[in-house]
Amino acid sequence: MRVVVIGYGTAGQTAASFAKKFDENAEVIVIERHSYPIYHPCSLPMVLSGKFSLDELYERKPWPGVEVITGAEAKEIDKERRIVKYEKNGTYNEIEYDSLVLAMGLKPTFPPVKGMDLEGVGTVWDIESVKNLKIGDKVAVVGGSATGIEVSAELSKTGRKVYLFEMMEQLMPGKVDPPISSLVAKKLTEMGVEVRVKSPLREILGKDRVEGIDVGERIDVDSVIVVTGAKPNSDLARKSGIEVGETGGVKVNERMETSVKGIFAAGDVAEVRDLITGLPTTTGLASTALVQGKVAGCNAVGGNEVYKGALSPFIVTLGDYQFGGVGLTSSQAERLGIRHETMRIMASDLPKYNKERDRVVLWAVVGEDGRLLGAQIFGKREVRGRLMFLTLAIEMGLRVQDIRKIPIPYHPDICDVNDPISMLSDVFHLIHKS
Template sequence: MRIIVIGAVAAGTSAAAKARRSDESAEITIYEKDEFISYSGCGMPYFIGGEIDNPEKLTPRDPAFFKSKYNIDVLTKHEVLYLNGENKTVKVRNLVTGEEFEDCYDKLVLATGAYSVKPPIEGMDKNNTFSLRNITDMYRIKEYLEESAPSKATIVGSGFIGLELCESFKALGLEVAVVEMLDQVTPGLDEDMAGYVEDHLSENGVEVHTGTSVKEITKEGVILSSGKKIASQMIILATGVRPNTKLAKEAGIHLGDSGGIKVDKKMETNIKDIYACGDCIEHYHVITKKPIYRPLGSTANKTGRIAGENITGGNLEFRGILGTGIFRVFDLAVGQTGLSEKEAKSMGYDVEISHNIKPSRPEYMGGKEIVIKAIADRKTGRVLGVQVIGEDGVDKRVDVFATAITFGAKAEDLFHLDLAYAPPYSTTKDPVMYSGMILDNAISKGRKLLTATQVDALINSGDEYVIIDARVEGQYQKHHIPTAVNIPHNELRERLGEVDKEKIAVTYCNKGVTGNAAQNILICNGFEKVYSVSGGHKTYKRYMEKKKK
């Protein structure tokens, strides 16, 4: 059997290696139009910033490696011009010699990846403007930094790559500005969680511009759609990627609603014996079962393995993704999995939202505060998605949530997880368990929550309500929710007569724990319409500060 793979980065090499492990006799050839193969694209910002000193650590495998270990022929600088699924042939051009030739296959795998989106900006063809998609891009950026020694950089876009480069450029001593077309940074997060990231960027000296776009790139820098000018000697376009489907489309291969190549669970396209994997394909969501496009290295490797298994007679099926991701910006880790609040609501879910602010481990062991926003379906109790931000222990929590959500966990199930505990690693009741308790209390035990947005709406609704600040007087005097009355938690039982049982009652503290305790006191004393502010005063204050900007 002759196998041809088009593309030699994560998915393509994974497919070829798995095919070889399953079939020792197959002839396997990979065509790759670039010079570099099987590289760690996610590590590129850290080489640019100097955290990785040797670029070869990102490109540990070359064609000779694949030939010696797997008996796979990898031909770089070879571009497949078109493929014919009917007679099973491809036309290839050697980009070094210009020679063109035809090859044939029994099974073919498309792993053509994705390309950087370049928005229509006037002047974007200047030699100080870059995208970062592959190793060649990385070297061009590094070379420009060393030869031109820019002092200021503007990054257009605030996704993973854009924000990771913020840290890299600041480490090199550059002044950095970020421009984001949306009203928030990190488009994948909900607005309330994105605020933490934006604040952290500002605290680390990054100039953040949201709700605007770059209209023009000049010799002096960039001009925004608002007319504001930002001085820059270097511009990075980090405005996302799109699936590279030109070859597939011309061959009659169907594309999905998201624009990626449409494949079945075995990675096969609509044309028999042609498979696809990696960043060029459309995925489907574990929860919604609907198609989505989420290009990530982990998913590329996974889908590559599935394709390699099945082209050699296997029966491995793709089970979907949650879009789990994590990135670091300075000393802050930002992770997410599943649906955001915005996505869940757009799909018709009646959601319960909790904001859980806890230390990653005991403070006496150096624990750092982490913020967990969890979204659950009120109807079924199923956890739909989670966003976690903090300096310590974020990756662990995101992975636990991703596992739980994958297997359909309900909010109540999170409390029953038998998680590892010792003071250097966690609190006795892990923040994951707390999030489950908060959500389950709200869904099934009458301990209802209000988000900051809902509190703001209540204040302006005209309904009769009372907001109880359960903190000590000094904290209340420093700052409190408008119209709130101060009844400290330790005085609430004696002062119940001051609270009208007919009104909607809302309780809060700094982060949520004492506010919930005050809520319990009211409920146990016959109050029926009682809510606690999700995430407490800290979350509400952040919401109001963002609203005023």
Template sequence: MKIIIIGSVAAGTSVAAKARRNDENAEITLYNADYDISYSICGIPYFLGGEVDELETLTPRSAAWFKKRYNVDIHTRHEVIGIDTDKKSVTVKNLDTSETKQDNYDTLVFATGATPTTPPIKGGDMKHVFHVRNIQNTATINSFMVSNNPKKVTIIGAGFIGLEMAEQLTHKGLEVTIVQRSNQIMPHLDKDMASRVEEHIRDNGVNLLLNEEATVITENAVQTKSGNVIDSDIVILATGVRPNTKLAKEIGVELGASGAIKVNPKMQTNLSDIYAVGDVAESFSIITGKPIYRPLGSTANKMGRIAGDVITGGDLEHRGILGTGILRVFDLAVGYTGLSEKGAKTEGFDIEVLHNIKPSRAEYLGGKELIIKAIADRKTSQILGVQIVGEDGVDKRIDVFVTAISFKAKAEDLFHLDLAYAPPFSTTKDPVMYTGMALQNAIDKKNKLITPQELTDRIDSGERFQIIDARATKQYEVSKVDGAVNIPLAKLRDEAKNLDPNIPTVTYCNKGVTGNAAQNVLKNMGFKEVFNLSGGNKNYQSFKRKL
């Protein structure tokens, strides 16, 4: 059997490695237009920022290494420029000599990856304007920075690469400005969580411009649609990527709703003996079953392994993804998985939303706050999505939530998890466990929750609420929810007689625990409808700052 793979970064090399493990006799050839194979695109910002010393660290494997270990022929600087599906042949161009040749296949795999999008900005092709896309490009950026010693950088786009570059170049001593067209960073986050990260970015000296659009790049500035002129010695384009589907489209490969190649769970396209994997291929959501496109190295590796197994007679299948992501932004880690609140509503779910603010481990051992936003389906109690922002322990918790959602866990299941506990690592009731407990109580209507957004919207629409601040008076005097009256928890039983039990009531404290206790007091005293403010006053004040 002759397998030809087009592309040899994460997905392509994974196809080859798995196919070889299954079949020692298969002839496996990879054609790659780039100079390098199997490199870490995600590590590039950390080299440019100086956190990774040597660029070669990001290219741990060469074509020679693959040949020796897997008996796989990898031809770099060779581009497949044509495919004849009837003859099962490809036309390959040597980019160094311009010579072409024909090669035949039994099975063909598209692992052509994705290309950074280039926004229509005048001056976008100038020599100090760069995408962050591959090893050769990274060497060029580094050479430019060494030769020109730039002081000011403008980054266009506030997704993963844009924020990672902002962090790294700030550490390197550059003055950083981010220009973002939309009203928030990281589009997969809800606005209330993204705003926390935006505040942190600004606190670290980055000039973050939202609802701004770069229109012109000159030798020393970036001009925006609103008339801002940003001094810039170097410009980074970080406006996302698009799948490299041109060659596939030419031969009739079907594209999916996302614009990437449509594949079935075995990574097969609509054409016989042709597969697609990695950033060129579409995945699907574990939750909704609908197409989803998330170009990440982890997904690419998984897809490649599945295709390599299927091609050589195996029975692996792709089970979908949750769109999980995690990012370090200065001292914060930002993780998310599954559906956002906005996404869940768009899909028609009736959702419960919890903001849980808890320390990552014992505070007396330096535990830092985690802000967890969790979304669950009221009908089934299943967890639909989670977003977490914090300095410590985010990766550990997001991975627990990923596992739980993947296995369709209900909110109550989280509380019953036997998670590892010791004060240096967790609290006695881990934030994951508390999240499940509070969500289930809300779903069961034992302890109803209301978000700051929902409370504000309902008041604006004319609804009347009693809002009770159950904290100490000193805390109330510093900051409070609009319209709240201060009745500390210790006095609530006596003073509840001055309240109307028939008016919807909201209780809150700083983060939620005392507010929950106050909620239980009023419920037990016969109050008709009592909500606990999700995330307490801390969450409310963060919400107010973003308005």
């Protein structure tokens, strides 16, 4: 049996390796457009501060038994003949498959403004884009996404003057609610980043290279990094007659199988079901791409794995702090007409006698029946661990008051005995006791 995987990001790597794990006799071949087999895009912002070098982000050895054809771009899928046509070094080739996994990921989107072609304008997307960056002393980062925030934070460590511009009213719109977003903006400001919201990019100014930007006023900068968004890289699927959904992602069922039998999709290119709302969604997260890749890879060699739906947990670093979220935000719930309430807990992350203690903020979105629908956390310690706990709680359909009797590991060097999650549950229980 031959499994062909298009794309070797997180979803493609996982699908290929799990296909080989579950059927060691399967022939697994990957078509990857980059000239290198594996890299880690989530670490690219840290390259800008010198924490990592680009060379450290490469992994040159694919999974044992998996053949990776690098520098190759898939151009067409012939569903009837079960053939993928791809181009490498100007030569067109064909490869037959028994099962096919689409893992082409996302492609960046840029605002249609004048000046995008000036020297000094770049993005942080892949190894090549970071290599091509020409960063001066005054940098405008356009886009208040997770990438924009991390790029700004990392550049601030280098002593440069950094501006962060977001067209919406808050950073991370649609991903976190205003109370958490305001904490993020405040921390960035403390790090020396000048944060401007409600500031859409109108034009990049300059003759041959960047001299400034227009965001309703002129700001003089000598370089611009644009990280304004991305969309599923689904053009190949659409052109090949594979159904693409309303989000722009390739439609899949719970087995990660597309509208064409024997063709699967996983990761950022796939349109899946939101676990809470049941609505179609795309995730754009390595964590969900990993899980989807496991399901697609196993099923590509005859398995019957099921992907229940996306909760999309994420975490972002911000100097010594982190923030993240999972599930629905309050703004999403309101837009969808889902009746809910919100709760906010601010607590110490270590015992009060510990001089290193700091505050952690937990924001929860709770449904009418008391079920946890979403949560966001900002703090210095244990953000990831708490998000993992809350992700599991949402997936299991737990009510907030159910959480109060679950013991949470304690050590005074790591956390306080009464964890903020337990405190939130206790407060909710007392409010709704009657």
